[in-house]
Amino acid sequence: MQCHTSPILFFNFILKPFHSNFTLFLPKKKKIVSNTLLLFLSHFGLSTDVLKKGSRGWKKVVAAFGENILQADGEVDRSKLGQIVFSDPGKRQLLNQLLAPYISSGILLEIVKLWMRGCQVIVLDVPLLFEAKMDKWTKPIIVVWVDPETxxxxxxxxxxxxxxDARNRINAQMALDLKRTKADIVIDNTGSLDDLNEEFKKVLLQVTRPLTWTEFWLSRHGALSALVLVVAGVVVSRKFYSSL
Ligand SMILES: CC(C)(COP(=O)(O)OP(=O)(O)OC[C@H]1O[C@@H](n2cnc3c(N)ncnc32)[C@H](O)[C@@H]1O)[C@@H](O)C(=O)NCCC(=O)NCCS
Ligand SMILES: Nc1ncnc2c1ncn2[C@@H]1O[C@H](COP(=O)(O)OP(=O)(O)OP(=O)(O)O)[C@@H](O)[C@H]1O
Known part of the structure; x- marks a missing residue:
């Protein structure tokens, strides 16, 4: 995970008080774009950790879906589980319910760690951002859009x-046409990879703009500066009053 520190702080937080932020929500072309972002920004994905063998998520999922979803090494056979849940909305809902607490606490923990390290930008790559109502806490939201046929x-x-199977997977999420109406920034990915790259450079300029004052004070550097100012103010005023 890359993390850069500089006077420009721009990070993402799920909780509103820390809301100077950047959320990347990238259906179709999401992985390629978010991997590119990794060169510049902090990024994380949680999809594998919550199902890791022996984890609490793993135990709940195995109890609910049975041991036949496991590989010989005891790890979840993701492709098998995917086939089950993407062809049955009820089972998908069950899986989401079982994993949601671990996914959200994992995201929160990761963000706190990155915030403490002073990361400028944290990219959340969340497939069900709107469905899970996480869009309330993140900004700006970027949707990488393509037409349904592409x-x-x-x-x-x-x-x-x-x-x-492909249609089932697509239908398991909100339609991209609807997602784009909820986005702050839409990247049109109907063109070539080069076109996408060009579009993406423009978006990067947008999201790494200087912080507003509110965003600065909510950043780690801003919070530390505020702390130093308060401590200095207390020390100076104590000295002042004791000399009277
Ligand atoms: C179903 C699982 C086992 C499939 O694993 P697999 O390695 O084959 O695919 P991967 O995790 O890379 O997901 C592929 C794509 O499927 C879509 N997707 C994943 N989970 C879901 C879901 N619950 N509902 C709708 N779409 C989903 C996303 O677009 C994702 O990028 C896995 O995705 C999973 O455990 N999903 C449920 C928990 C989850 O990640 N929910 C999303 C929280 S935002
Ligand atoms: N502009 C493009 N030109 C050609 N192929 C593309 C373009 N954008 C994406 N693709 C291809 O489309 C496929 C889907 O892209 P990607 O895996 O990045 O999407 P995703 O949003 O991460 O998907 P999922 O949500 O299913 O994980 C990949 O095989 C990728 O190489």
């Missing part, structure tokens, strides 16, 4: 799966 074709090419 989305389907790219998914088919990437996963080498059946059309039914």
């Amino acid at each position: 989305q389907l074709q790219r998914l088919l090419a990437r996963d080498r799966t059946s059309e039914e």
Whole structure:
């Protein structure tokens, strides 16, 4: 995980009081874009940790779905579990409910750690950002948009799966056309990878703009500066009053 410190602080936090932020929400082309961001910004993904063998999430999921979702080494067979939950909305809802507490506490912990390290920008790559109502706490929200047909074709090419399976996966989330109406920034990814790169450079300029004063005081550097100012103020006023 990369982390840069500089006078420009721009980070993402789920809790409103720390809200100078940046959320990356990137359906279709999400991984490639967020991996690019890694060069500049802090980024994390949680998808594997919550299902790690022996974790609390793993125990709950195995108890609910049975041991037949496990590989020989005891890890969850993600592709098998994916097939189950993406073809059955009820089971997907169950999986989401079981993992939601671990996903949200994991995100919160990660953000606190990054904030303490003074990260400028934290990128949250959250597939169900709107569905989980996490969009309330994050800003700006970026949606990487493509038209439904391109989305389907790219998914088919990437996963080498059946059309039914691909459609199930797409339908498991809010439609991109709706997501784009909820975004602060929309990246149109119907063009080539080079086009995407160009679009992305523009967005980077936007999201690394200088902080507003509110954002600065809520940043780690701002909070430390405020602390130093308060301590200095107390010391100086004590000296002043004791000399009277
Ligand atoms: C179903 C699982 C096992 C599939 O694992 P797999 O390695 O095959 O895929 P991966 O995790 O990379 O997800 C692929 C894509 O599927 C989509 N997706 C994942 N989980 C969900 C879900 N619960 N609902 C809708 N779409 C989902 C996302 O777009 C994601 O980028 C895994 O995604 C999982 O445990 N999901 C449930 C918990 C979760 O991550 N929820 C999302 C919280 S924001
Ligand atoms: N502009 C593009 N030109 C060509 N192929 C692209 C373009 N953008 C994305 N793709 C391809 O589309 C597929 C989906 O992209 P990616 O895996 O980044 O999406 P994602 O949002 O992370 O998907 P998921 O939510 O399913 O994890 C990948 O195979 C990727 O290489």
